[in-house]
Amino acid sequence: xxxxxxxxxxxxxxxxxxxxxxKIGKSLLFPVAMLPLAAILLRLGAAIPGTTDFSKFISSxxxxxxxxxxxxxxxxxxxxxxxxxxxxxNRGEAAIIGFSVMVIFTILLSENGIFGxxxxxxQIYGGMKLNGGWGFKGVFGRAYNSILANNVFTGIFAGxxxxxxxxxxxxxxxxxxxxxxxxxxxxxxxxxxxxxxxxIMYAIIFPWFGVGLFYIGKxxxxxxxxxxxxxxxxxxxxxxxxxxxxxxxxxxxxxPLWFTEIGGSHASATDVNEKVVGDIFxxxxxxxxxxxxxxFQAGFFPAMMFxxxxxxxxxxxxxxxxxxxxxxxxLLAGASLVSFFTGITEPIEFAFLFVxxxxxxxxxxxxxxxxxxxxxxxxxLGFGFSAGLIDYLLSIPKSLEIIKENKTxxxxxxxxxxxxxxxxxxxxxxxxxxxxxxxKKFDLPTPGRKDNLLxxxxxxxxxxxxxxxxxxxxxxxxxxxxxxxxxxxxxNCATRLRFELKDNSIVDESIIKKTKALxxxxxxxxxxxxxxxxxxxxxxxxxxxxxx
Numbered sequence: 001x002x003x004x005x006x007x008x009x010x011x012x013x014x015x016x017x018x019x020x021x022x023k024i025g026k027s028l029l030f031p032v033a034m035l036p037l038a039a040i041l042l043r044l045g046a047a048i049p050g051t052t053d054f055s056k057f058i059s060s061x062x063x064x065x066x067x068x069x070x071x072x073x074x075x076x077x078x079x080x081x082x083x084x085x086x087x088x089x090n091r092g093e094a095a096i097i098g099f100s101v102m103v104i105f106t107i108l109l110s111e112n113g114i115f116g117x118x119x120x121x122x123q124i125y126g127g128m129k130l131n132g133g134w135g136f137k138g139v140f141g142r143a144y145n146s147i148l149a150n151n152v153f154t155g156i157f158a159g160x161x162x163x164x165x166x167x168x169x170x171x172x173x174x175x176x177x178x179x180x181x182x183x184x185x186x187x188x189x190x191x192x193x194x195x196x197x198x199x200i201m202y203a204i205i206f207p208w209f210g211v212g213l214f215y216i217g218k219x220x221x222x223x224x225x226x227x228x229x230x231x232x233x234x235x236x237x238x239x240x241x242x243x244x245x246x247x248x249x250x251x252x253x254x255x256p257l258w259f260t261e262i263g264g265s266h267a268s269a270t271d272v273n274e275k276v277v278g279d280i281f282x283x284x285x286x287x288x289x290x291x292x293x294x295x296f297q298a299g300f301f302p303a304m305m306f307x308x309x310x311x312x313x314x315x316x317x318x319x320x321x322x323x324x325x326x327x328x329x330x331l332l333a334g335a336s337l338v339s340f341f342t343g344i345t346e347p348i349e350f351a352f353l354f355v356x357x358x359x360x361x362x363x364x365x366x367x368x369x370x371x372x373x374x375x376x377x378x379x380x381l382g383f384g385f386s387a388g389l390i391d392y393l394l395s396i397p398k399s400l401e402i403i404k405e406n407k408t409x410x411x412x413x414x415x416x417x418x419x420x421x422x423x424x425x426x427x428x429x430x431x432x433x434x435x436x437x438x439x440k441k442f443d444l445p446t447p448g449r450k451d452n453l454l455x456x457x458x459x460x461x462x463x464x465x466x467x468x469x470x471x472x473x474x475x476x477x478x479x480x481x482x483x484x485x486x487x488x489x490x491x492n493c494a495t496r497l498r499f500e501l502k503d504n505s506i507v508d509e510s511i512i513k514k515t516k517a518l519x520x521x522x523x524x525x526x527x528x529x530x531x532x533x534x535x536x537x538x539x540x541x542x543x544x545x546x547x548x
Contacts, residue, residue, distance in 0.1 A: 024156070027085025028255055031077035031155075034069050039384025042066035042284045043394055070281045074259060075155035076102045082159025087166045090491065094166045097188050101195050102158040108199045110149035111137075120203035121148055136207050140214060146277055147210045152259045154206070161198060165190050213261050227378055227411075230292070234299035235372030241300075242364035245346065246353055246521060257296040264293055283382030283398065291402050294380030298420075299371025300387035304343045306424035307366060307431040309336035311359070312348050314435035319448030328448040335518065338533055343386025346495040350519025350530035355452050356444040362434050370427040377423070378407065378415035392420065471534070474515040475541035481511035482527060484546065492539040499527040 045062030048055050076099060083098025084090055110117035121136055140147050166187050174182045181189055244250040257263040263279035276285045283293035312332040319325040335347035353360045380402050383391035399417045407415055438444060445452040488500040504527045512520050519530040531538050
């Protein structure tokens, strides 16, 4: 009996933990959505020649906006994103409080930060000698503020505090004399009190965690200097990243690598006294000597631009007949173009993930293999959004600058970003023939064959009171499938509808299959439906229907 209780308890803990990580992963999309435009502005600003006053003005404006997003604003964006994304009903009040709490954390922890600084950490530990210096300043040096205050982990922590307080206390009713502070107006009061108390505890505990981040970052940075270690890092990270896709947790592991010291750090190309951190920002910032950035980005280009579209062709090739091939083509052709141009891969991945998981394992391994060879060639590329053609083209000038500054001879030739096309071509061959072999050898039920035949009947639009709505039919079917009274909350990320349900075992998946959904997955008490890049249109229609 006790074993049964323990097993159920462990399952409940696992489900709650997975659900919690899911919410973090979803919330991280809010700040990450700011990056594409900022990355474009950063690259354009650096590329504009300063030959005239006007060009200097435009360049400085572009660089100021981009550095504002990538630099001091990034932890604040994460605090806003987490507090907004994890608060019940995604309330704007929580986002405002999240911003305020992060500002308070910055004031408490930083030394002469953008809002001034109380520098609690140095006041607490200033007399303790570390690394030959005084306190943690002797360890972190000029990275002191970026590690302790202007760190995305601090932003995530600040947002988490606000979301927890909001979800737990937003319905509290106070005595009439304090009635003004009842309900949601109580949240900023409790958040500021909690920030003061927790901020002191954070100043005592987090610096030791920061030391770990600092030395891990230094170790990764030194490893990035070797061709073979670069290849190993890229290959391993590529596999792990893809394996986390089904759970929506890839953003959780991406964040420390892309935005913190773990992903590398370097002096700014424009100001040697300024330290930039994170693989994305270091790559986008400049071509200074010793710049090894791109390790956690470049390896994805072959799989996203070439591999997955080739796998989609293999699925089409193995469809049952011409009607099924036509349906598979309509399903995956657009998704393949999206993957090639933008690097959004989930519409393809979820088309075969759960019906043929063996193919997904192959995909994860081949992502790692192609990333390994990108690292072995020494190619350095970055992205603002994902590893598609658009970001590839935008990254070429910066990649060439880094090569010119850091490499010569054979190493410079092999590191040229043009080799992505050669590695990509080889990757597409491996993907196509590997997928074709597995589908036939194990008779996998990929879309268009076996018991996974696609509906080839003619679809009719649904007339509604405001005319023909492109997404209304599927929105109605989705609500019918999950059950309106079963829905606790619904949100969306870049490609998925994310439902929190009372009971996800009662979802009628036969109805989901009648929609344009590319895949679906149950995680803890959640239910996710992959709709592709147009997911927000479906979300908007679902919200309208739920409000009626």
